[in-house]
Amino acid sequence: MSPGWLARNWIALSCAAAVVLYIAATLLAPYSHIGVYSFWEKEMYAFEPALSLDNYARALTNDLYRKAVMNSGIVALSVTLTTALLGYLLAYYLAFHATRWRTLLFFLLIVPLWTSFLLRAYIWKIILGRNGIINSWMMDLGLLDEPLSFLLYSKGSITLALVYIFLPFVALPVYAALEKIPRSYIEASTDLGAPSASTFRHVILPLSMPALTAGCTIVFCLSFGDFITPALLGGTGDLMIASVIISQFGSAYDWPFGSALAMLVLFVVLALVFVLRRLGRAASGGVE
Amino acid sequence: MSTGARPFFRGAAIAIFAFLYLPIAVLVMFSFQDSRVLSWPIDEWSLHWYRELLDNREIHRAILNSLIVGFSCVAVTTLGGVPLALALRRLPQWLRAFLERTLLLPLIIPQIITGLALLIILNRAGIKLSLATVILGQGIVWMPIVVTVVHARLLRIGGELEAASADLGANAWQTFFLITWPNIRTSVVGAALLVFTLSFDELPVTFFLIGGDNTLPMHIWSMMRIGITPEINAIATITVGVSIVLILLGMLTLVRDLGRS
Numbered sequence: 001m002s003p004g005w006l007a008r009n010w011i012a013l014s015c016a017a018a019v020v021l022y023i024a025a026t027l028l029a030p031y032s033h034i035g036v037y038s039f040w041e042k043e044m045y046a047f048e049p050a051l052s053l054d055n056y057a058r059a060l061t062n063d064l065y066r067k068a069v070m071n072s073g074i075v076a077l078s079v080t081l082t083t084a085l086l087g088y089l090l091a092y093y094l095a096f097h098a099t100r101w102r103t104l105l106f107f108l109l110i111v112p113l114w115t116s117f118l119l120r121a122y123i124w125k126i127i128l129g130r131n132g133i134i135n136s137w138m139m140d141l142g143l144l145d146e147p148l149s150f151l152l153y154s155k156g157s158i159t160l161a162l163v164y165i166f167l168p169f170v171a172l173p174v175y176a177a178l179e180k181i182p183r184s185y186i187e188a189s190t191d192l193g194a195p196s197a198s199t200f201r202h203v204i205l206p207l208s209m210p211a212l213t214a215g216c217t218i219v220f221c222l223s224f225g226d227f228i229t230p231a232l233l234g235g236t237g238d239l240m241i242a243s244v245i246i247s248q249f250g251s252a253y254d255w256p257f258g259s260a261l262a263m264l265v266l267f268v269v270l271a272l273v274f275v276l277r278r279l280g281r282a283a284s285g286g287v288e
Numbered sequence: 289m290s291t292g293a294r295p296f297f298r299g300a301a302i303a304i305f306a307f308l309y310l311p312i313a314v315l316v317m318f319s320f321q322d323s324r325v326l327s328w329p330i331d332e333w334s335l336h337w338y339r340e341l342l343d344n345r346e347i348h349r350a351i352l353n354s355l356i357v358g359f360s361c362v363a364v365t366t367l368g369g370v371p372l373a374l375a376l377r378r379l380p381q382w383l384r385a386f387l388e389r390t391l392l393l394p395l396i397i398p399q400i401i402t403g404l405a406l407l408i409i410l411n412r413a414g415i416k417l418s419l420a421t422v423i424l425g426q427g428i429v430w431m432p433i434v435v436t437v438v439h440a441r442l443l444r445i446g447g448e449l450e451a452a453s454a455d456l457g458a459n460a461w462q463t464f465f466l467i468t469w470p471n472i473r474t475s476v477v478g479a480a481l482l483v484f485t486l487s488f489d490e491l492p493v494t495f496f497l498i499g500g501d502n503t504l505p506m507h508i509w510s511m512m513r514i515g516i517t518p519e520i521n522a523i524a525t526i527t528v529g530v531s532i533v534l535i536l537l538g539m540l541t542l543v544r545d546l547g548r549s
Binding site for chain 1: 298300307315368372380387505512528531535
């Protein structure tokens with residue numbers, strides 16, 4: 001690197017330095033601290049620096065924690081698949097079939113996105129809860145003598161609430177992608193005699209795939225790490241990994257072990273981001 | 289598209305919108321119910337729970353704290369995000385794409401992890417938790433929104449006008465305030481509105497970084513853990529109303545801006 005090169009590129013260099021510095025200070029430093037802590041040990045009421053794999057061994061061998069990871073995985077996967085299907089359907093309708101109502105419907109899709117996550121989870125407690133609407137209604141009608149408690153406090157109720165919360169996360173980006181597809185592509189495919197199913201499979205789906213996988217990535221990651229919905233709607237039988245982590249940083253007071261669990265979550269999430277990005281790119285034939 | 293598919297898609301869309309909005313309608317209706325126990329049909333309508341809110345000191349305090357956090361977050365993310373976006377634009381394509389993806393991490397990584405990461409580092413640095421740490425944490429989480437929105441706008445407007453301004457002898461500040469800023473202003477306002485609403489609702493990061501004061505979501509959270517309280521329905525109804533107003537405001541700014549250009 002000659003001084004001349006430095007002089008010519010000093011603006012770009014200082015800009016790169018600023019961005020990298022920001023990332024190092026606000027992202028790298030905090031996230032890497034979880035990694036550091038995960039090797040530490042808990043001694044009575046203090047955390048001692050160490051280089052031990054005990055926390056990971058405990059996280060991976062104990063059935064309770066393995067089941068918690070499984071539960072979170074199952075919920076996140078069901079939420080992702082359901083929102084992908086429903087979100088795509090909705091986006092497709094908005095992009096290709098809704099004519100007069102499109103602006104209004106688009107608005108209606110954004111509104112839930114701007115209202116509280118917490119309240120949208122809580123709504124289902126009102127509807128499905130022991131003293132909730134469904135139970136009180138059915139008892140009024142004489143269909144039930146006692147309130148059903150299985151409506152709430154299960155993986156099902158958590159899944160339902162998360163689908164409710166995250167549906168716009170898929171529908172919006174997919175709608176934006178579908179909207180951008182030139183109508184002439186679709187006409188060309190139809191003019192060449194392709195049935196609408198194959199136009200969908202070979203033209204529309206590949207062009208919307210990056211948006212679909214991007215939406216799915218966010219939905220999976222956020223569902224996998226959510227502790228609010230399980231705390232409000234989950235039962236004691238279906239422990240989620242996020243709830244376990246919270247308790248390690250709260251009542252159990254074992255930050256190093258909690259950090260090891262957090263590292264596992266981080267690993268799952270980043271692996272998934274990587275895989276889905278690949279998938280999205282492959283399916284779209286390299287178009288981004 | 290074949291006409292046979294149309295009724296199917298319309299039916300699906302109606303069902304999905306019903307799924308999205310019926311629960312909200314239920315919530316709003318029950319906020320006007322007089323009795324503490326939910327029952328359908330509602331036998332007595334009243335503003336009881338709204339009056340209760342007006343008298344609740346703790347909630348006022350929490351709302352005030354949330355407003356402080358929200359406005360501070362807007363200030364932090366705008367003052368940090370605009371320069372970051374300007375810096376990103378100067379970089380070669382490959383580096384820009386990589387750094388932008390890295391900057392987006394806090395939006396993808398579950399917030400519980402960001403929250404506890406910040407808790408650990410603040411704890412090691414010996415910094416006491418307070419509203420300031422909440423603002424710091426949320427600022428970090430929402431920063432990518434401002435950066436990506438403004439950066440996308442910068443890429444769209446291109447650099448020609450700024451280059452012309454520099455050629456005509458304007459200094460960097462003049463170019464920024466006379467050329468760049470008017471072009472990115474609406475994207476900054478839009479991002480700020482989004483950051484404010486998100487911050488007003490944020491719980492997972494706040495949960496780890498809060499000191500003695502409560503924000504509104506933290507207060508609601510503690511109310512919810514106890515059970516169903518109709519007061520929450522009243523707060524929720526107000527929140528939905530305010531959100532709708534904010535979105536309309538955001539859309540209006542956008543439309544006005546489009547009309548001007």
